[in-house]
Amino acid sequence: MTPAQPVAEPATQSKSQRAYHWIKQRIAEQEFTPGYRLVLGSIAGDLDMSVVPVREAIRQLEAEGLVTFERNVGAHVSMVDDSQYRDSMQALSIMEGAATALAARRLDASDLRRAREINERMITRLDDFDPRAFTALNQEFHGILFARCANARLLDLVNAEWNRLGHLRDSTFSFVPGRAHESVREHEQIVALIEQDAPLGDIENTARRHRSATLDAYLVHEHPDESLGLPAL
Numbered sequence: 001m002t003p004a005q006p007v008a009e010p011a012t013q014s015k016s017q018r019a020y021h022w023i024k025q026r027i028a029e030q031e032f033t034p035g036y037r038l039v040l041g042s043i044a045g046d047l048d049m050s051v052v053p054v055r056e057a058i059r060q061l062e063a064e065g066l067v068t069f070e071r072n073v074g075a076h077v078s079m080v081d082d083s084q085y086r087d088s089m090q091a092l093s094i095m096e097g098a099a100t101a102l103a104a105r106r107l108d109a110s111d112l113r114r115a116r117e118i119n120e121r122m123i124t125r126l127d128d129f130d131p132r133a134f135t136a137l138n139q140e141f142h143g144i145l146f147a148r149c150a151n152a153r154l155l156d157l158v159n160a161e162w163n164r165l166g167h168l169r170d171s172t173f174s175f176v177p178g179r180a181h182e183s184v185r186e187h188e189q190i191v192a193l194i195e196q197d198a199p200l201g202d203i204e205n206t207a208r209r210h211r212s213a214t215l216d217a218y219l220v221h222e223h224p225d226e227s228l229g230l231p232a233l
Contacts, residue, residue, distance in 0.1 A: 015049045019057035022047060027066055027077055028166050038067065038075040065164050082219075085165070089215040092161040097208030099146035099158050100190070101200040106148035112191055115144045119187045126181060131174040138173075141187060145194070145207075172218050179217040186210045 013021075023043065026032040038058065044051045058075050061067040065084070069075045078084075118141045125134055139162060149155050173180050190210065193203050 015047075015053035016056035016060070019043065019047055019049065019054045020060050023057055023061060024066065024163070027061075028163075032077050034077050034079045036077040038077065040075070064160055086215065086219070088161055088165050089211065089218075092158065092165065093208045093211035093215070095154060095158050095161065096142065096146060096211060097204045099149040099151070099154050100142075100207040101204035102151055102154070103146050103148040104194045104200060104203050105197075106150070107145070107194055111144055111148070112195055115141055115187075115191050118144070119184055119191070122180070122184050122187070126184070129173075129177055129180065131177065134173050134180055138183065145190065172214055176214075176217040176221050179214055182217075183210070183214065186213070 023032070023038065032038070040051045040054045040058065044054045047054070058067055058069060062069050062075070066078055067075050068078045118137055122134060122137045122141070125137070146155070146158060149158075186206075187210075190203070190206055193206055
């Protein structure tokens with residue numbers, strides 16, 4: 001294994017956090033694929049640190065579901081199955097819907113303008129479709145809408161679930177590219193509701209249905225014999 005390149009993180013970051021971000025980045029970029037064995041000593045050597053902070057980083061990643069640790073076996077990148085993806089999407093639809101509603105009254109004209117600009121960029125990518133680039137823009141769009149949520153704990157949960165989804169599926173739009181056209185139209189509906197000071201319940205429900213529709217489209221594509229969707233509010 002080649003020596004690790006310096007991680008562009010704040011100088012005040014602890015060693016365990018440096019190790020955490022270094023490992024997590026490689027999982028996200030699929031350099032460390034599902035099932036990949038994480039040898040703590042080798043990682044520690046690459047990062048020029050002891051095994052202790054690497055072990056702490058592994059525990060944090062395990063708590064997020066990205067890493068699995070088994071006694072007498074060690075740590076490896078978690079395997080992926082549809083039930084994990086389904087659970088994450090269901091959880092995210094509820095939490096992100098709530099975070100978007102809680103942030104709605106705190107968003108200003110410049111926030112909504114930025115969201116629309118990103119959605120326009122997504123629209124321009126529909127003809128020459130790149131699922132990964134589209135997904136990155138999609139995350140940026142939603143990030144603007146829930147970033148001003150005053151509930152810090154809820155924000156942490158939403159961001160953690162987005163990160164988990166990045167590991168479970170590189171891009172859902174790779175499986176259901178047709179969903180992308182519906183998605184950008186729904187984005188405009190969410191922005192318009194926020195702009196109109198619509199009831200927060202309407203904003204939350206619309207944001208939640210938007211997320212659940214992506215899950216439903218994926219399940220119909222992958223499991224056409226199943227009729228699984230999110231429970232009604």
